[in-house]
Amino acid sequence: MPLEDEQESTRQTILVTQALPYANGDIHLGHLVEAVQADIYVRFHKLKGNKAIFVCADDTHGTPIELSARNKGITPEELIKDAWQKHVDDYAAFDIEFDNYYSTNSEENRRYSEYIFERLQQNNLIVEREVSQYYCEHDKRFLPDRFVKGTCPKCGAGEQYGDVCELCGSTYEPTDMKNPRCSICGNPPVLKKSTHFFVKLDQCADFLKEFVGSGNVLQEDMRNFVNSWIDEGLKEWCISRDGPYFGFKIPGTEDKYFYVWLDAPVGYIASTDKWCRDHGEQTDDFWSAHSDSRIVHFIGKDIVYFHALFWPVMLKNAELKLPNKIYVHGFLTVEGEKMSKSRGTFILARDFAAKMKHPLATEYLRFYYGAKLTSSAGDIDLNIEEFCSRANTTLVNNIGNLHNRTFIFCERYFDGRIPDAQWDEDLASLVAQTGAEIEAHLEAVEYKEAIEKIHVLGNTGNKYYQDNKPWELVKSDKQRAAQVMVTCANLVRSLAVFLKPVTPGVTAVFEKQLDQRLGWNDHHFSLRDVAFAPTEKLAKPIDRSEFDLLYMSGKSAASALEIPLNDSGVTFDDFKNIDLRVAIVKQAEKVKKSNKLLKLQVAIGPQSRQIIAGIAQHYKPEEIIGKQIIVVANLKPAKLMGELSQGMLLAAQDGNSLCILGLDKQVTPGSKVS
Numbered sequence: 078m079p080l081e082d083e084q085e086s087t088r089q090t091i092l093v094t095q096a097l098p099y100a101n102g103d104i105h106l107g108h109l110v111e112a113v114q115a116d117i118y119v120r121f122h123k124l125k126g127n128k129a130i131f132v133c134a135d136d137t138h139g140t141p142i143e144l145s146a147r148n149k150g151i152t153p154e155e156l157i158k159d160a161w162q163k164h165v166d167d168y169a170a171f172d173i174e175f176d177n178y179y180s181t182n183s184e185e186n187r188r189y190s191e192y193i194f195e196r197l198q199q200n201n202l203i204v205e206r207e208v209s210q211y212y213c214e215h216d217k218r219f220l221p222d223r224f225v226k227g228t229c230p231k232c233g234a235g236e237q238y239g240d241v242c243e244l245c246g247s248t249y250e251p252t253d254m255k256n257p258r259c260s261i262c263g264n265p266p267v268l269k270k271s272t273h274f275f276v277k278l279d280q281c282a283d284f285l286k287e288f289v290g291s292g293n294v295l296q297e298d299m300r301n302f303v304n305s306w307i308d309e310g311l312k313e314w315c316i317s318r319d320g321p322y323f324g325f326k327i328p329g330t331e332d333k334y335f336y337v338w339l340d341a342p343v344g345y346i347a348s349t350d351k352w353c354r355d356h357g358e359q360t361d362d363f364w365s366a367h368s369d370s371r372i373v374h375f376i377g378k379d380i381v382y383f384h385a386l387f388w389p390v391m392l393k394n395a396e397l398k399l400p401n402k403i404y405v406h407g408f409l410t411v412e413g414e415k416m417s418k419s420r421g422t423f424i425l426a427r428d429f430a431a432k433m434k435h436p437l438a439t440e441y442l443r444f445y446y447g448a449k450l451t452s453s454a455g456d457i458d459l460n461i462e463e464f465c466s467r468a469n470t471t472l473v474n475n476i477g478n479l480h481n482r483t484f485i486f487c488e489r490y491f492d493g494r495i496p497d498a499q500w501d502e503d504l505a506s507l508v509a510q511t512g513a514e515i516e517a518h519l520e521a522v523e524y525k526e527a528i529e530k531i532h533v534l535g536n537t538g539n540k541y542y543q544d545n546k547p548w549e550l551v552k553s554d555k556q557r558a559a560q561v562m563v564t565c566a567n568l569v570r571s572l573a574v575f576l577k578p579v580t581p582g583v584t585a586v587f588e589k590q591l592d593q594r595l596g597w598n599d600h601h602f603s604l605r606d607v608a609f610a611p612t613e614k615l616a617k618p619i620d621r622s623e624f625d626l627l628y629m630s631g632k633s634a635a636s637a638l639e640i641p642l643n644d645s646g647v648t649f650d651d652f653k654n655i656d657l658r659v660a661i662v663k664q665a666e667k668v669k670k671s672n673k674l675l676k677l678q679v680a681i682g683p684q685s686r687q688i689i690a691g692i693a694q695h696y697k698p699e700e701i702i703g704k705q706i707i708v709v710a711n712l713k714p715a716k717l718m719g720e721l722s723q724g725m726l727l728a729a730q731d732g733n734s735l736c737i738l739g740l741d742k743q744v745t746p747g748s749k750v751s
Contacts (some may be wrong), residue, residue, distance in 0.1 A: 089127040090370040092363045093119050094345045096380060097136035097181065100160040101145050104167040104426040106442075107409040107416060110457065112173045113446045114406055114522065115375040120174070120578035121519045125597045130363070132348035134179035134186075135161050138324035139337040140221050144261065146323075153323040157182055163427070170430035171439045172581050177352035181340055185347035187325050190340040194316075194327065196395045202277050204313070210273075211239075211251055211266035213259040219319040220251070220259055220266055227254035241382070248306075248382060274327065275313035281390045282307055288389050288399060295385060299378070299405045299454055303385045314387060342388045345374075346397070364397050371401045378405050378454045404522055407456035413671040413718035414691070424627060432627045435619050440582045441468040447524040447579040460670055461621050469618050471528070472583065475535040476572050477616040480587065482542060483565040484612040490551050495566045496559035497606035504541060504564055505602040508534065508571045512600045515575050524579070531575045538568040563605050571600040586615050656711035657727075657750035659740065660686070665698035668718050676720055677701070681710055682747020689722035695735040707738050707750055 095115040098108055115131065122129035137157040146156040157180065165178055180186075197203050211220045225239030231247035239251030251257065252268070259266050278285075289295060289303050315336065317327060322334040350360045363370045376384050384403055392399050408415075411422035430439055445464050448471075449457040487495060511534050518527035542565055550558035569587070574595050577584040588595055590610045660679040668674035668689065675698060677688045688708065692701075709725045716722070727738040 089122070089129075090362070091119075091122055091127060091129045091373060092349060092370055093122075093129060093131045093373045094348075094375065095131075095133050096374075096376045097134050097341055097344050098164055099139075099141075100135045100137045100157040100164075100180075101139075101141045104164055105416070106411070106424045106426065106429060106459065109171055109173075109426055109442070110409050110446055110450070111375050111377060111406055112168060112171065113443050114404070114450050114524070116173045117443075117447055117519070117524060117578045118373070118375070118522060120581065121597075124574070124577055124595075125516075130176045130349070130352060131174065132177045132179070132345060132352060133175050134181055134183075134344035134348045135164060136337065136341045136344065137180055137182040138322075138335075138340060140224055140318075140322060143321060143323040154182070167426040167430070170426065171443060177348050177355070179344065179348035179351050181344040181347065183347050183351070185350045186340055186343050189343045189346050189350070190325055190335055191328055193343065193391050193395045194335070194339070197276060197391070200394050202280060202390075202394060203316075204275050204277060205272055206275055206313075207270055207272050208315075209252060209268040210271045210319075211257060211259075212269040213262065213264060213266050215262045215264045216259065218321065219269070219271060220261075221318055221322075222251045224260050225251040225254065225257050225266065226260045227257040230254055241379075243379065246302075250312075271319055273315050274317040274333070275315050276387075276390065278311040278314050278386065278390060281393075282311055284393060285311075285386060285389060288393075289385060292401065294400065295381075295403050296405060296452060296454060299381055299385070299403075303381065306382065306386065311386070338383050338387065339391070342384070342391070366396045366398050368398050370398070372398055374400050374403045376403060376405055378407055381405055404452065405454040406450065407454050410456055410458045412460060412673050413458055413668070414673065422628070429627060433623055434626075435617070435623050437582065437616060438619070438623065440580045441472070441619060444468060444472060444528075444580050448528045450522070450524045451526070452522045458670070460672075461624050462672065463670070465619050465621050465623075468616070471532045471535065472580070472616040473618050475532060475539065476569075476576070477614060479535055479538045479542065479565065479572070480569045480615050481612060483562060483569055484590070484609065486547060486551075487562055487566065487609075488612060490555075491559065491562065493608060493611075495604055495607045495609065496563045498556065498559035498563045500560065500564040500567055500602050500605075501541070504537070504568065507537070508568060509601055512571065512575070516597070519578065527575070528579065531572060534568070534575075535572055538565060538572070541565065541568075564602075567602040567604045570595070570604055571602070574600040583615050586613055589613075654711075655709060658682075658708055658710040659744050659746055659748040659750065660706055660708045660710075660724075660726075661746045662701050662704050662706060665702050667693055667698065668720055671718050674718060674720075675701075677726075679706070679708065679724075680746050681708065681724075682745070684747070686710075686723040687721055688724045688726060689717040689720050690726050692726075692728065692735060692737065696737070701737065704737070705740055705743065705746070707740075 093115055095111050098104060119129045119131040135157060142153050142156060146153040149156065161180055211225050213220055222239035226236060228235050229237045229242035229245060229247060230249055230253045232242060232245040234242055234244040237243060239254055241248045257266060258264065286307055289300055295303060316339045317333045318336050320332040320334060324334040324337060325340055327333045327335055346364055349363050353360045362368055374384060389399055414422065416423040445467055448467050487493065511530055515527045515530050545561045547558045547561045550561060573584045573587040574597060577595060584595065590613065658681050660681045662677050662679050664678035666676050668676050673691045673693050675690050675693045677690055679686050679688055707727045712725050714721055714723050729736045729738060
């Protein structure tokens with residue numbers, strides 16, 4: 078069999094999706110974790126010659142869209158059109174290369190949603206029930222679960238949505254919540270009767286148990302998580318909402334609409350359908366239950382419930398293909414803390430792309446994420462010192478250095494050509510072996526492991542160059558020098574191939590120099606007697622000062638006079654519930670891997686407490702030892718960067734400066750502030 082026929086016969090067809098971003102919000106750096114993770118996977122498979130199709134869409138339906146449009150004085154259609162263009166531009170700035178980026182507000186989406194609903198009905202999995210539902214008398218509307226906020230009935234966390242607790246992960250009905258209130262106006266809602274459609278998920282428990290446990294669809298920790306939900310007993314899933322609602326009306330009803338979580342994942346199919354029509358292909362080749370294609374989803378751990386329970390039931394009953402793999406990733410923290418607008422760490426993608434002046438900043442972010450991502454669902458942290466260190470160490474000083482010294486040398490001593498000589502076979506064999514390992518890691522979404530091996534291979538190349546001293550060989554044995562340089566040139570090309578899915582822009586500089594479009598097999602040594610264009614550096618150093626403007630832009634730089642007072646009012650009893658005490662700082666030190674946190678040991682009378690405070694950019698540890706401060710002594714303990722914080726100190730913020738609140742004279746530690 079000819080090689081071309083053999084490659085074609087082993088070519089995989091893979092449909093890759095990422096979770097659909099909501100049209101009511103902007104793309105931020107947290108969204109990009111998933112986008113980069115999925116994009117690396119797609120680029121890797123395309124590099125290998127597989128047919129990998131990457132589809133996504135904006136999630137466009139629901140009450141928030143309708144309300145936002147109303148507040149802006151525009152139609153929902155105008156709002157989602159504007160959001161779509163912004164999302165497309167934001168992703169493109171980071172080289173996220175979708176084959177089709179669509180919208181759930183499409184006729185394809187309507188058609189498939191209605192088809193799935195019809196099949197669920199035919200299989201006797203749909204039931205209509207009258208339920209008590211929260212209704213806001215102020216806003217004159219039934220409240221979807223995301224428009225009810227209150228206290229989680231499981232763990233007691235406040236400010237949680239009416240369907241799932243973001244702290245403990247529990248799911249529940251809005252009516253199970255404590256202290257419910259309307260998130261639109263803040264008033265307590267009342268209960269009213271309404272009839273809705275439900276999917277009888279409990280009848281699908283055996284199927285879901287089999288699906289979750291088959292073929293490593295989910296990572297082990299996520300598989301255990303989902304199995305625990307099934308074992309607890311699945312509740313009926315409400316798939317309808319009352320109007321007013323921006324979405325698809327359920328056929329045969331007057332004022333009932335498909336719940337957004339029914340038609341949102343259908344966007345994967347609709348986007349595929351649009352791509353197929355544009356390219357003369359058949360949607361069934363991807364989504365038929367009998368298709369040989371592979372379907373791979375990338376999602377965040379906050380939406381596992383929907384993708385591992387609801388979505389498979391929808392697909393199974395519609396005789397559509399079940400996903401082969403669902404890769405679940407964790408959340409992004411910044412400097413060890415949850416992204417925060419007030420701290421300037423809630424960073425939008427467009428701000429990063431526009432305000433970072435380094436020409437490769439977006440490529441370096443892709444590399445940083447890749448260097449942190451594994452197949453597990455653990456959170457990853459964006460730490461600026463580490464960001465700069467990783468980019469400079471691997472891309473600039475390691476691989477960039479090997480490329481620059483190799484090709485500058487060939488320009489000078491071999492007339493701008495890669496020499497016509499035999500390379501070092503031992504190094505060629507090492508690259509082939511390491512390439513197989515990197516390939517396995519990329520296939521398994523173990524990007525961190527792959528990049529570590531790429532780094533080691535770059536070190537090997539630099540050591541080989543240094544040990545063989547071509548600058549001396551070229552004077553005494555030019556043929557031997559040619560062997561060294563053809564070996565180094567091939568190794569640089571191998572590294573460029575391995576990096577191409579992660580940093581396509583960096584590899585593109587090298588491809589332009591060689592006038593070649595690199596494929597996966599080009600990591601094998603074969604380059605000799607080839608002319609190349611003048612050398613341009615692949616990567617340039619980056620310094621943490623690059624981030625100053627970016628972080629500052631996210632902070633509130635307004636003066637105290639420009640910040641409006643909160644005149645909503647609290648009762649005296651509310652204030653009495655806060656236990657404010659005078660404390661004295663006994664010890665202070667920086668929290669490892671954080672530029673913003675200090676770990677304080679404080680004395681509150683006879684008691685000693687540990688407090689983690691975000692003041693490291695305003696105070697040195699030695700500056701606050703012995704200082705009397707005011708702390709909230711009855712704050713619920715929490716962990717920050719793995720350290721337990723048992724309180725909170727009070728500080729005033731004026732623009733970008735922070736000042737710890739103290740006293741004008743010494744008082745006994747533990748004294749109550751009132």
